[in-house]
Amino acid sequence: MNIKNTAENTDRSIKLPVPGQRILRSVLAALLCVAIYFLRGRSGALFYSIIAALQCIQPYTANMLKVGKNRIIGTLIGAFWGAVVLFGALWITGGQVDYDTTLIYYIILALFIGIVLYSTVVLKVTTSSYFSCVVFMSITLNHIGDANPYMFVFNRTMDTIIGVGVAILANSVHFSRTRDTETLFVSGVDHVLFREDRNLSPITRIRLNRFIQEGMQFSVSTKQTPATVRELTEGIGLRLPIIAMDGAVLYDMNSKTYIRTVTMTRGLACDVTRFLLEENEPYFVSKVEENLLVIYCRGFKPGGPEPDKGSPEEAMYALYMKKKDSPYRNYVSTTEDIVDGVLYFLIIDRRERVEQLCETLHRQPWANMVRTVYDSFDCRDGELMLRIYYCGATRRLMLEELRQYTGAPQTVLFGIDKAECDVVISDAGGGHMVRELRKRFEPVSLKGWRRIIHF
DSSP, X not given: OHHHHHHHHHHTOOOOOOOOHHHHHXXXXXXXXXXXXXXXXXXXXXXXXXXXHHHHOOSSHHHHHHHHHHHHHHXXXXXXXXXXXHHHHHHHHTTOSOGGGSHHHHHHHHHXXXXXXXXXXXXXXXXXXXXXXXXXXXXXXXXXXXXXXXXHHHHHHHHHXXXXXHHHHHHXXXXXXXXXXXXXXXXXXTTTTSOTTSOOOHHHHHHHHHHHHTTOEEEEBOSSOHHHHHHHTTTXXXXXXXXXXXXXXXXXXXXXXXXXXXXXXXXXXXXXHHHHHHTTOOEEEEEEETTXXXXXXXXXXXXXXXXXXXXXXXXXXXXXXXXXXXXTOEEEEOXXXXXXXXXXXXXXXXXXXXXXXXXXXXXXXXXXXXXXXXXXXXXXXXXXXXXXXXXXXXXXXXXXXXXXXXXXXXXXXXXXXXXXXXXXXXXXXXXXXXXXXXXXXXXXXXXXXXXXXXX
């Protein structure tokens, strides 16, 4: 009993994440701002430098430069109109009246906000409008009564430029690393790249995009269709073809073309079709026609009335309703045998029925010519999915096709099966995969000293 409680307490322990590079770079940027502030004899406002630096620390260099540019442009526009208002107010009053406490002054400021915003429209820098208004208001509301308000305008501008410059420097400092842009890195999808909730962790998305931008040859290998991969990897700039349908296809995500397909022979497809019809089991048949994935439905009619609850047709109907809106899938109802160019057959039913069906299939004389794969993804409770492929359609063989296609001298495969992959990933949720990937793509090495500072 005590042992059980101890185990439960261990399982419930909180695992604190390791601070990421954005946190470390933000701290570095703040320290640099402090150093520059003291080197300037504490002139200016440290607050504005640090705020500008923190806003510009971004996961991607392109975003950092964009935010920094917007911040500087916004500061210059706001500072210009702030100086105009200060000069006008002090010139009219001869510097004798404290206008920041009068109603007329506040009305003038409200009107000038429109001028500030209109300036960003005329100059086609509307993304800087927020920064422009913040700077304008900080100058005109807080410093009209200063002995030398124009010095604040100057310092406000300098503080922002210093903060942006510090952010660029902090984001550009890296460990001494080399990069392996020749090896082909391939990752599994389920429980490798994705967490249990079928979402990418933020660190995985950020690092994958950076690796790809910096020349990594990266792809994925999965049992899912290209349509599912496209939906799951939205936001990742995959450049190389992917291995999909458990090795049955090699698909280019950018050109949306099937580079290579491994299909069943006509005779084998006839045998599988005959077997499923004799077992009274409805099924889907997937094939590629004119570079489109076409899924034929045999045993139920898509778009028709919902089948009886608990029937095999009802399980197919539920799967169809979940996938039918995808622009990358084309469902067609048929009463004919589809036996040419078949990639795989798919059955979804109660778990015990699918397992029994698979056992019967493996007793058929042609069973050594097919490969069966179970899957619970997209299944409801108590259901199981079975895919039937040609035995020559495997991810390992298609990986060699991809290696030859890219010209890579070697491959590194990330997965969960020790027998099939080079690197075993045990925790997709913790960003384990990208950490292992980084060790191999850009290991720390003195040979990479030239890249200690780069943008």
